[in-house]
Amino acid sequence: MPDAELITAIGAISGTSMDGIDVSIVSTDGDARVTTGPGRTYPYSEALRAELLALIADPVRAEGDELVEIEAAVSDAHAGAIQQFMADCGIDRDSVRVVGLHGQTVYHRPERRFTRQLGDGQRVAATLGIDVVNRFRHADIAAGGEGAPLVPLFHRALAAGLEQPLMVLNLGGVGNVTYIDGDAVIAFDTGPASALLDDFVRKRLGKPYDEGGRLAASGQADATMVAGLMKHPYFDRPAPKSLDRNDFHAWAKAVQSLGDAEGAATLAEFTAASAADAVRHVPKRPLRWLVTGGGRLNGTFMNLLRQKLGVPVQPVEAVGWDGDFLEAQCFGYLAVRSMRGLPISLPTTTGAPAPMTGGELWRAPCETEGAP
Template sequence: MSLYIGLMSGTSLDGVDGVLVDFWAGAARTMSAAYVEFPQALRDELMALQAPSPNEIEREAVAANQLAEIYAGCVAQLLAKSDMKSADVRAVGVHGQTIRHRPELGFTRQTNNPALLAELCGIDVIADFRSRDVAAGGQGAPLVPAAHMALFGKEGKTRVLANIGGIANISLLHKDGSVGGYDTGPGNVLMNAWITRHKGAEYDDNGAWAATGQEVPGLLAALLAEPYFALPAPKSTGRDLFHADWLDARLAPFASARAEDIMFTLTRLTAVSLARAIAPHGSDAVYVCGGGAYNATLMRELQAELGEAVKVQSTDALGVPPNRVEALAFAWLAYRFGERQPGNLPSVTGARGERILGALYPR
């Protein structure tokens, strides 16, 4: 066996997904999966760290230690479920929690304490995957298209994998073997912020609240006027751009709109921005992963935008549950590091060339 663990906690700040994967002979067989929810206090702190704030260096370090402990708990669950020991696993690939992503300034920062994680779980840890790509002039994101092609590409078929987490990104898996991809814009981040403000909920379960609303005239166009949407690839984004203040500035002329109508329009924003990115590539099918795959209203709107000729379905159709795909990708990136093989795609990130991604923290 060639066992690797992948851990992913994303922009939605809900918790960490983990998978234990056997990459023997280049195949990918998931041995176990686990999810550990973040405590509310940690969610609040990670959200606060998205913007400059007092004593943020110390606060980030403390949050990183808490994250490492949660990551270690997820690793322990994965081992227990598969009846494996830490010595059986070659490495843990962990993305960390993005709190700043500024490739235009030459840096990206994912909060984590990989040294502590290696100490706690007794396994080599590979972390900080984005930085080498940024150092090579790339966006540092999205990094998953290379993994998506290796795991889900099919000769003679053009497929799109759409990851709808806090931010949405696409992997364009072309039938000729070429790969593209980029962040398309907000996924769940604005919808989650809006429902938390008005309902106290963390997310719109199955899109039920959005389904009670209708599109606010003029608002979708105002949101889509954001210059990011018109930028050519390669490009990447995050909470540095799409946050509550960004939304409030654009909602000001629509103060009389009902909250549920704004919620539906935000759902439409994600669907339309994704569809506009996908449509020009003539895909045979679109497979959705991330939390957005569980939002029936969003999935319905995305299907409507793309039309009947393109089938929209979750990655369950490919044999991988939507909430495991990103963790699987980071297990693959750790595997690539272990084989000393590149993990980025210059065609996606804009880097000057292929690079081995990640930094090793030995057990």
């Protein structure tokens, strides 16, 4: 059977930290062949970011309101980011077959078979003049899966030549892992990652995050409090499993009683402990951990993980991957898989009853002759 053609796809996502829209490009057959390109991040306007943060703090509204205006604003921000990316990188529109539009998650409750990502595929396709695939999580959720994480099959494609078993840890707002050992792929959310610490630092110091983990490094973690936080029932649930960005905020409320440095140190210790606890849910102890997401730049997170795991823990750049844009590249890759009717999740990655296809395709409007 001849190889499937390589398709050029752009992926775009704003993660749970909401610090910007990540855009990148891949060329792939949607299977084992993947070539990645450059990536860029384009921040939301301060007004839109503030509105989004307020929305995710109001779950009743995030679930029930129509959100027409804010979804239009998020869609336009993504379309604008993709247009700017193509201009910045000299990418011709006609060379791009499809855009994988993850959008912005504002509510995720798989136990109720409900998830919500803002991003109107039809609107973005019309703006760009490029086909768009969005709503990647919905079919998996409807079938009884967790709808997350969706990056594992992309990790598997990239990791084909690496020593295994291997663990890939993404430290975004929430932490998630992909365990890869040949054909075996297991994935799940580990617990909090940057979201708890980011929100703590923003509230205490008015800063968006603990740069480099320096505040956490300057304090002493409250070991008793960390032990209590690790008693959350989520950690004993078998994989696969997933979280909403805010699932641990109420659980970790007691940290607010600590000083700035001690509170940051305690949340960093909790993040590292919850990630390291993931080894309980995989068949073999990984030989190596590769860390992606913004949390890989937090030296305190990385040092704590090395101490707890006792094996090499490295940023994904150690194997030539781009940790800033891995998820954006993933949704370009998944858009191609979606177009080819290939699964984008497995029972061992989301808990769905069978390998699941997913995504909804929106065709770019045909240009009318003589139109401007």
